Amino acid sequence: MGTVIVDPVTRIEGHLKITTEVVNGVVTDAHASGTMARGLESLLIGRDTRDAPYVTERVCGVCFGSHGWCSSLAVEAAHGTTELPALARIMRNLIVGACFLHDHPLHFYHLSALDYLDLATLVNYAGTDTYINKIKQLIIDNDAAPLLPRYEPDGFSINDLDTVASAVGHYLDALVMQVKAKRMSALFSGKQPHQASIVPGGVTYLPTAEQIAEFRTMLVEQTDFINNVYIADVVALGTGPICLWQPLTWG
Amino acid sequence: MDKEKENFIHGVFIDRRSFLKMTAAAAAALGLGSLSWPDSAEAAGKPAVLWLHGQECTGCTESVLSALDPDPRDVILDVVSIRYHETIMAASGYVAEEALEATILEGNYVLVMEGSIPNADDRYLYVAGKPLRITFLEAAQNAAAIIAIGACATYGGINGATVTRGLGVSDLVSGKPIVNLPGCPLKPTWFYGTLLYYLNNGTLPPLDSDLRPLAYFSRKVHQDCPRRFNFMQKNFLTDWNDPAQEGYCLFLKGCKGRWTRSDCSLTLWNEGANTCIKSNAPCAGCTEAVFYDGFSPLYTNGVIKGGMIP
Numbered sequence: 001m002g003t004v005i006v007d008p009v010t011r012i013e014g015h016l017k018i019t020t021e022v023v024n025g026v027v028t029d030a031h032a033s034g035t036m037a038r039g040l041e042s043l044l045i046g047r048d049t050r051d052a053p054y055v056t057e058r059v060c061g062v063c064f065g066s067h068g069w070c071s072s073l074a075v076e077a078a079h080g081t082t083e084l085p086a087l088a089r090i091m092r093n094l095i096v097g098a099c100f101l102h103d104h105p106l107h108f109y110h111l112s113a114l115d116y117l118d119l120a121t122l123v124n125y126a127g128t129d130t131y132i133n134k135i136k137q138l139i140i141d142n143d144a145a146p147l148l149p150r151y152e153p154d155g156f157s158i159n160d161l162d163t164v165a166s167a168v169g170h171y172l173d174a175l176v177m178q179v180k181a182k183r184m185s186a187l188f189s190g191k192q193p194h195q196a197s198i199v200p201g202g203v204t205y206l207p208t209a210e211q212i213a214e215f216r217t218m219l220v221e222q223t224d225f226i227n228n229v230y231i232a233d234v235v236a237l238g239t240g241p242i243c244l245w246q247p248l249t250w251g
Numbered sequence: 252m253d254k255e256k257e258n259f260i261h262g263v264f265i266d267r268r269s270f271l272k273m274t275a276a277a278a279a280a281l282g283l284g285s286l287s288w289p290d291s292a293e294a295a296g297k298p299a300v301l302w303l304h305g306q307e308c309t310g311c312t313e314s315v316l317s318a319l320d321p322d323p324r325d326v327i328l329d330v331v332s333i334r335y336h337e338t339i340m341a342a343s344g345y346v347a348e349e350a351l352e353a354t355i356l357e358g359n360y361v362l363v364m365e366g367s368i369p370n371a372d373d374r375y376l377y378v379a380g381k382p383l384r385i386t387f388l389e390a391a392q393n394a395a396a397i398i399a400i401g402a403c404a405t406y407g408g409i410n411g412a413t414v415t416r417g418l419g420v421s422d423l424v425s426g427k428p429i430v431n432l433p434g435c436p437l438k439p440t441w442f443y444g445t446l447l448y449y450l451n452n453g454t455l456p457p458l459d460s461d462l463r464p465l466a467y468f469s470r471k472v473h474q475d476c477p478r479r480f481n482f483m484q485k486n487f488l489t490d491w492n493d494p495a496q497e498g499y500c501l502f503l504k505g506c507k508g509r510w511t512r513s514d515c516s517l518t519l520w521n522e523g524a525n526t527c528i529k530s531n532a533p534c535a536g537c538t539e540a541v542f543y544d545g546f547s548p549l550y551t552n553g554v555i556k557g558g559m560i561p
């Protein structure tokens with residue numbers, strides 16, 4: 001089959017190209033190339049160190065929080081700070097923890113799941129979910145972008161109607177949950193994406209009692225979703241392709 | 252207008268409640284009485300959108316999807332036909348590129364640009380084996396209008412300051428309706444309001460000299476800042492640990508609100524949850540053309556570059 005190139009690899013943050021060498025149906029070599037550079041690292045050379053978390057935060061707008069947080073730790077280490085105030089540590093953990101609630105399900109549902117689901121199966125949907133019926137109609141009208149077109153479904157795609165309908169339903173639910181998780185984090189950090197309150201040395205903000213109460217309420221809703229929907233789907237779908245059409249061969 | 256027709260927007264039913272909510276919020280944001288998504292009789296199908304990613308972090312896409320009004324599910328399924336968007340489209344590789352080429356040939360789409368175009372060397376950004384600059388210029392050629400979102404796509408942003416010398420849309424394209432919605436990231440209301448205005452009127456909303464909608468960028472952050480009284484009293488915050496300085500002006504911590512036009516102080520972020528200044532962090536000036544380099548270092552106002560004098 002020769003060389004197979006996927007460029008762009010979509011549903012990631014950034015720009016990626018994958019080149020594989022295929023011999024008799026077996027991948028014998030593979031290369032991954034990041035095809036974008038911004039030069040953020042060299043931008044920081046010689047700058048005021050307090051700018052580092054602001055710039056580094058912007059490495060990724062999907063897993064926001066993490067980069068600014070780590071950059072702050074690096075600046076603190078460089079300045080010889082060995083211990084943060086306990087409140088700053090707790091606040092940072094809550095800010096970044098809410099980001100994890102946002103981007104782990106987002107990675108699973110919005111970035112990965114579409115590779116494993118044969119959405120065209122939904123033309124046979126006979127249930128009552130408004131949004132899934134909407135998708136069904138869009139597929140019939142040939143107007144289902146950005147969900148279709150896609151690569152032809154292969155032996156790794158799930159085309160069991162109930163499984164696809166349930167997973168797509170959760171894809172849509174997760175779209176709403178990720179909005180709420182961003183709000184949770186913003187309650188303590190100013191805004192999301194790209195928080196403002198984590199600075200070298202600690203956190204700028206002490207939230208109000210109302211904000212802490214709202215954070216708690218929203219956390220319960222997120223935890224319910226994670227425990228009852230996300231984990232079940234990860235176990236069902238994320239542990240490997242469900243219907244292998246042939247045993248995997250390792251080249 | 253009969254009820255059925257009223258609900259039937261661009262060939263797809265959307266729930267009437269969310270439609271009204273969406274319309275009201277976006278119209279209010281633009282200071283207009285009423286707006287609605289265009290009537291399906293006038294246009295076949297949903298309006299096509301091409302969404303290109305330059306040098307970016309996807310934070311602007313994330314921000315557009317950080318509103319519950321309009322519902323993100325309606326945005327993806329109902330409001331527009333997103334033919335190309337690297338972060339959400341199911342297609343990849345040649346299937347994605349074919350969709351892009353087909354839509355460019357069709358023409359008459361709205362081009363949303365997120366991220367900058369490297370000016371120092373095309374090799375800083377290649378997609379599908381060719382410089383993104385070339386793809387962007389082709390897509391811009393046949394676009395009905397271009398919406399540049401975020402600091403990078405508008406004025407270069409942080410990438411404008413790096414060795415790659417990232418440029419914004421209006422540095423590369425002329426003779427097209429272009430609207431700049433800067434910010435790092437932009438705010439979702441700016442995007443939905445501007446798009447809705449364009450789809451209703453076929454023109455862009457009134458813009459300032461930096462091509463930003465006046466509706467969102469005519470006032471400075473400083474003018475509406477809740478800490479303005481403390482600014483005038485010269486109560487400047489110097490120590491974040493001092494409870495006596497609660498609510499003090501952040502000018503000495505580098506606040507750029509005095510030079511920054513945006514409605515952040517009025518409508519906040521994440522559906523009214525908070526803002527940079529409300530969370531005690533200085534405004535970084537991310538909606539201004541001189542951001543980032545002109546405002547760096549961000550956490551002091553001791554040195555102001557780009558012709559700014561405190």
Ligand code: SF4
Nearest residue numbers: 473476500501506508
């Ligand atoms: S915090 Fe910034 S925007 Fe607010 S009053 Fe002070 S200088 Fe002006």
